[in-house]
Amino acid sequence: MTARLDLLDRLDRRAALRPNALALIEAEGLTMTRRELATRARAMAHGFVALGLRPGDRVLFGVRPSATAVALMVAIAEVGGVLVPMVTGAGDRAFAAQMDAVRPGWVVAESALIAAGHGAWLRRALTWLGSAVPSLGALRDARYVRVGPPIPWGPATMSVARLIRGGASIVDDAPLPRSEPDSPALIVFTSGTTAQPKGVEHSQRGLRATLDLVGRQLSIGEGDTLLARELHLILPALLAGARVLVSRRLHFSAQHTLDEITRHRVTHLFSVTADFQSLVDHVGASGRRLAATLRRVLIGAAPVRAAFLERVHDVLPAGARVVCVYGMTEMLPVAAVTLDDKLAYSGEGDLVGTPAAGVMARVSDAGELMLRGPHLFSRYLGGAPVAEHATGDLARMDAGRIVLMGRSKDMIIRREHNIYPEVHEPVIESIAGVRRCAMVGVYDDAAADERVVLFVEPEAWVTDDSFADTVGNALRDGPNRIDLAAQPDLIMLHDVPLGGRSRKVDKHALREIARARWLCESR
Numbered sequence: 001m002t003a004r005l006d007l008l009d010r011l012d013r014r015a016a017l018r019p020n021a022l023a024l025i026e027a028e029g030l031t032m033t034r035r036e037l038a039t040r041a042r043a044m045a046h047g048f049v050a051l052g053l054r055p056g057d058r059v060l061f062g063v064r065p066s067a068t069a070v071a072l073m074v075a076i077a078e079v080g081g082v083l084v085p086m087v088t089g090a091g092d093r094a095f096a097a098q099m100d101a102v103r104p105g106w107v108v109a110e111s112a113l114i115a116a117g118h119g120a121w122l123r124r125a126l127t128w129l130g131s132a133v134p135s136l137g138a139l140r141d142a143r144y145v146r147v148g149p150p151i152p153w154g155p156a157t158m159s160v161a162r163l164i165r166g167g168a169s170i171v172d173d174a175p176l177p178r179s180e181p182d183s184p185a186l187i188v189f190t191s192g193t194t195a196q197p198k199g200v201e202h203s204q205r206g207l208r209a210t211l212d213l214v215g216r217q218l219s220i221g222e223g224d225t226l227l228a229r230e231l232h233l234i235l236p237a238l239l240a241g242a243r244v245l246v247s248r249r250l251h252f253s254a255q256h257t258l259d260e261i262t263r264h265r266v267t268h269l270f271s272v273t274a275d276f277q278s279l280v281d282h283v284g285a286s287g288r289r290l291a292a293t294l295r296r297v298l299i300g301a302a303p304v305r306a307a308f309l310e311r312v313h314d315v316l317p318a319g320a321r322v323v324c325v326y327g328m329t330e331m332l333p334v335a336a337v338t339l340d341d342k343l344a345y346s347g348e349g350d351l352v353g354t355p356a357a358g359v360m361a362r363v364s365d366a367g368e369l370m371l372r373g374p375h376l377f378s379r380y381l382g383g384a385p386v387a388e389h390a391t392g393d394l395a396r397m398d399a400g401r402i403v404l405m406g407r408s409k410d411m412i413i414r415r416e417h418n419i420y421p422e423v424h425e426p427v428i429e430s431i432a433g434v435r436r437c438a439m440v441g442v443y444d445d446a447a448a449d450e451r452v453v454l455f456v457e458p459e460a461w462v463t464d465d466s467f468a469d470t471v472g473n474a475l476r477d478g479p480n481r482i483d484l485a486a487q488p489d490l491i492m493l494h495d496v497p498l499g500g501r502s503r504k505v506d507k508h509a510l511r512e513i514a515r516a517r518w519l520c521e522s523r
Contacts, residue, residue, distance in 0.1 A: 003181035003205040007074045008045065010239050011038040023238055024067040025225075027247040027260050032067040037074075037238070040164060044075035045176055047167030051143065051158070055080025055179040058102050058187065060139070062086035062109030063147050065229045065246040068160060070238075072108055072147075073231060077204075080179030081106070084187045086113075088134060095134040098189050101199055101381050107139055111148030111157075118154030181205040187381060190329050199381030200329045209375035210332055211236045213356050217325060217333055219296055220268050227261060228270040232332060233298075242268070254282035258290075265293040273304050274503045280308070283315040292317045300325040300333075307430035309339050326352035326402070330377045330389050334359055335402050349396065349403040349423060361395075361402055368408060369395035394420060410507065412441035414450045417485035424482045428454070431474050433462045436496040438505045439488065442514045453514040454488035457496040468493050492517065 011034070014023075019035035032040070053059070059081045063069040076083055084102050086109065087095065107114070116122045117136030136154075144157040151157055179185075186202040202210070215236035220226060224242040228234055234244050245264050249256065252275045260266065271279065276299050283290060294317055304324040312322060322339035325332075337353030345351040355361045360372040369391045379385050394405040406420025413419070421439035428437045436457040441450040456471055464470070468491040474480040475487060494513065499506035 003208060004179065005077050005185060005204050005208050005211075007235065007239075008038065008042055008078045008176075011041065011074065014038075014239065014241055017241070021241075022243050024070060025243060025245045025264060026066055027245060027249070027256075030067060032071075037067070037071060041071040041074040041078070043164045043167035044071055044160075045078045045167065046170040046174065047163040047165075048075060048079055048081065049176060050166050050170065051163070053079055053081055053106060053143075055177050055183060056082065057106060058082045058084055058104040059106040059108055060084050060086055060099075060102070060104040060142070062088070062107070062113045064110065064248045064250075065234070066248055067246070068147055070231075070234055070244075070246075072145075072160070074235075076108070077185055077207075079177050080183060082184045082187060086134065087189050088113075096138065098199070099138060102187060104139065105142055106145070107136065107142045108145045109147070111146045111151055114144060114146055114154060114157060115151045118151075179204060182378075184378065188329050201378045201381055202375075203378045206375050206378060209358070209373075211239065213333055213358070213375060215240055216357065217298060217323065217336055218268060218270075224267045224295075225264055226268040226270070227257070227264075227266045228268075230270065233270045237268070252278065254279045258283065261291045261294065266291065267293055268296045268298075269294060270298045270300070272503050273299055273308075274498050277308055280312055280315055284311060289315050289317055290320070294320050296320065297322045298325055299323070300327060304342070305426045305429050306343055306345075307426065309343055312339060324353070326404075328391065330386075330391075331359075331371055331373060331375060334361070334371060337401070347398065347403065349405045350426065351398070352402050352404055354401050361397070363395050363397060364390070366408075367394045367396070367405065369393045369402065369404070410440075412439070412450050412452055414441070414452060414485070419452065419486045424486050427480055427482055428456070428471070428475065431471055431480050433459050433467060434471065435459045436505075438496050438507060438510055439486075440507055440511045440514055442511065442518045444518065451489040451518060452486065453510075453518065454491045455494050455496050455510055455514075456491060458493060490514075490518070 015034040015038045020033050022031050023034045023037045024032040059076050061083050063072060073083060084104055113133060114136065116133040123133050123135065140155050144155050145160060145163055146157040147160050182203050182205055184201050185204045185207045187199045190198045190200060210232060214232055218236055220237050220240050220242045222241040225245055226233065226237040226242055227245045229246060237244050245260060245266060257279055297320065299322065323336050324342060326335045327333040333356045335353040335355045337351055342351055358374045362370050364370050371389045371391060376389055377386060392408050394408055396403050396405060404422060406422040410421055411418055425437055425439055428434060434456055438455045440453055442453055444451045456468065458467055472491050475482050497506045497509050498504060
């Protein structure tokens, strides 16, 4: 078996079995059959080659999930282009640093994004409306392919329609470039607020292994329908013969998601933790359950607390299976655990499950989780090849399963005690009325020591201003008591912000809020 991605050949084989079967459904009503997807992606690939795209060329990609986006990504990967997903919320400084590190020769993006990226006044207007668009001014010399109408200013662009026409005019048996299995296929920048770029590079070989492993986690096939927005979920489902429902909505809507699950008889759902919690809360508030067609739910991108999973049982249809997937930009998936196994676990730490096939996990002498495997990333951009990844997660092994004990960088050192927030946060979130929480450390110059600040986001029904005292009392006595060494110095009732592509808790923002509050109160 080849170690190249070979996405077009694999899509062709599926199309040969059932050419008129739906492959992609957009929530807005547009559809694409298997044959249409394979034909369009092949025409795009030939079109890119005719324009001069060569193996190894880096392509900045800014197209929202859609049938067109999937065909474009398949085409770029097929001819050896290196996909670089655009991070729209990184801020100008961070984005400029990323582009300086990548130096993309191509930009494939929606017309509105290109227009805003080259129009200062439009960027300011969108920023005022809450949408961050990066400046593309430094990429004026790149080749631009647009999805959407012509743009009256900025660089010259070619439409996707013209790209397809140019590729379709090339004979079907014209050979496409073939890249080597270990050549780069994808560069993803890790989420964060720092301006220092950290690009994670994956090879063709590693990306193929990733797609195959994710496909196993999905347990999906002919006749199934997946609702997801992520490329690493969409492609494995398509390669397995399933339909994929994608939405171009910019923001998650629980009601819209429920409507789409029912309308399209969705059988498989992937969601980040925060969105799935909103979905469960919305369904639970109405006394309903998720649609009976739903058979498998994958939750990923952030820790999944047992206290939340207990509520999931109440809204699941009979026979549905929930799997929590643990992974990272450098390796996805790493491990998985079912809802039942996670709820049955009573030990210390966060059980994330059995390592995926081929994943070799060990815990270093310092307690850090170390990973190897066929889908491990190749290197950090500009760095040396990687054979083993130091995750930054503190962990221990439990009968072959991985249990996370916290993040080494999130560790709070107070006096002689090492405090790992992720050990205590699940306990705090199990207190009635706590929707979400986060524990951060703030250095106190006067005491020459770190102070522990606990942020608590209450449930909507909590209206008592003294709820912080209620939480504090629960942490000191009773079933939710935590170690004396970890007792917070300050409890703040505050929304817990989520940031980055995966919508994890933004502890950097919380530290700044806590630092300002602590300085104010210490004066």
